[in-house]
Amino acid sequence: MRVLLSTYGTRGDVEPLVTLAVRLRALGVEVRMCAPPDEEFAERLAGLGVGLVPVGPPVRELMRGTTLPSAADLSRYRTEMVETQFDVFPTAVDGCDALVAAGLAQIAARSVAEAAGIRYVYASYAAVHLPSPHHAPPPRPGWPEPEVNDNRTLWELDAHHVNAQFSETLNAHRAAIALPPVDNVRDHVFTDQPWLAADPVLGPWRETPGLDVVQTGAWSLADERPLPADLTTFLEAGTPPVYVGFGSLRPSKDIVRMAVEAIRAQGRRVLVSTGWADPDLVDGGDDCLATGEVNHQRLFGRVAAVVHHGGAGTTSTAARAGTPQVVIPLQLSDNPYWAGRVADLDIGAALDGPPPTIESLGRALRTALTPETQARAKALGSRIRTDGAAVAASLLVEALR
Template sequence: MLLSTYGTRGDVEPLVALAVRLRELGAEVRICTPPDEDFAPRPAEFGIPRVPVGSPVRELMRETAPLSAAELSRYRTKLVSAQFEALPVAAAGCDVLVAAGLAQVAARSVAEAAGISYVYVAYSAVNLPSPHHAPPPRPGWPEPESDDNRTRWEMDARRVHAEFAETLNQHRAALGLPPVDDVRGHVYSGRPWLAADPVLGPWRETAGLDVVQTGAWTLPDERPLPAELVAFLDAGAAPVYVGFGSMRPSPDIGHRAVEAIRAQGHRVLVSRGWADLDLVDGREDLFAIGEVNQQRLFPRVAAVVHHGGAGTTLVAARAGVPQVVIPLPVADNPYWADRIADLGVGVALHGGAPASAALYAAIETALAPETRARAKALAARVGTDGAMLAARRLLGSRQ
């Protein structure tokens, strides 16, 4: 089987989990990811062949200013062409192609040309069209003015088609395939899979779309925490974690969060992330870390302040800790922020850089006994076997 995605760590890790479970069931698997070296260790750890495709994602995320609509369009067109060049070779000998994320525009055509099965996967319900929610924000595209979800999804489909149709159909013609008249529908297929926990991010029945929700795809992480981090954790009360993963938030957000946490008498643990947050000021109540095992770390923190990535949200929920989500207006970040607020296990702070008073109030709410109790109760309901369920279903579908 070939598993393919393009994005940050949160896009890659679920496919690694699925690949490991497929291997345990006797399947041969290879995985396509961006070429960033950040993504190489995990597939290599499990002996999974990895095929780099496209440009490094970290370079894109390091841009100090957002790319213009024209620059993003050129980037996307280049990625589609790179996929049509790499995926046919990577798919040789495979009988199933699993593609995760809308960026996988070429995948279904490659599967079609090779005569193999195709499965499209989303990691969040908000990424699939439904009248129950609006489309997620897409970089470089203005937000639709309509408040009607159906209208917004129709506009989204037109924009996706306008962005990709010419490039996609040119490559399909070269493969002897007919053109498509709805790129988004073509990529999603009529039966997409949803690799999200049904308690944390449920799918609501929607006419015309037969969604298979498997649960989130994760693996147990047994890596120990660094000795210096353990020493900091052991030296006092549980700190509040602050980290924004691969996102680049406003420079003020991190400083304001630290101030709000300290003002309430709590220690702070800062994850530098891809934004390279530099908040160390020499005081003993703050400790900075790089990439560490969140599964081991989060049960030892008092709360998690983060950007709303699907992976961070899930790990914090499983750890039973409250969350303060400060989402950037992109992809599924706002969706996960709202889910945490709706479940009563934390606070969502929309609208860019929150004021200090809003951050103080959010952290105070997150650390309240009733919020902590709800977070602990939620942890007992979140599943852990989504990747194995998906692997068994994939293998069963090809028999």
């Protein structure tokens, strides 16, 4: 049995599929993965015995600045990605029994699976990406911001924008491989039975007509890596610090500076993750340490709070650790959704409004650091599932059998 997994994006997009690959291999399935050609992804997959099929440009190149590419550049990138997928996917899927795609960017995946006569599964990492009257679509950079508030209308407009971007290119390729055209590209990619790789407590799906969503739980591996010696020394040298990190995103230096200042104003020590962003610290004070990519599963249980951008992986890991969160969503993808979930569950605070200030960050930190918030975060952490990828792997293998 052989399965092709495919996604494109930062570590938060790739790592869940890596986890699914590990679980599938444990069931005797051969796995290969289409992913960006960044060195860290190639090394990660090689270390697990999963073949990488590189697709598209390195993601780090697209994430170099603190602002996104222009709308015109984003449109060009998206069209070029569809062309690349139709070039690469048919060979990558050769000999496979199924193709699992994660993310709306996987426009060509279902068509290639159709042409090959194999099973196709679409997976989302957050409920907000799937159409529902219970929430609005996530922000999609480069596309017009609608001026309506009705969720159904917003999803209709979202489908229109997806069609405007991809319909002509997709249907031209489908015609070339003797497949009929599709009139709703987004729903074609999603299917009517998508998988939701998110925890049902942290990010539940609300029943929606027309979609038979299979919620498996989040896909994450146990991380056994030890923390670096300098980080361990810092953690043991005083009270638990507040962690600040924005993953693969590049926030403005002002946000990092304000976060450090606001944390210090609460009398707390600070731990800043450089990630891909390489933020500058305000100074080299003994109460503030910069660290690179480390084991968040080990770290988050040892910090007082986690200040982050609202990525699915960071939100889930902090929740599992039972640690309060302060979310500063960067208005991308599912960031605002996870900020809202943290606020709704009262396991921290969200600054999803005007640009953050030292004062607003201070208020959010005071909320997150109260004993009541800490108790709620700890209680919720004990309810988070850890078997999502195993559930998904078993579902796929049983379906293929």
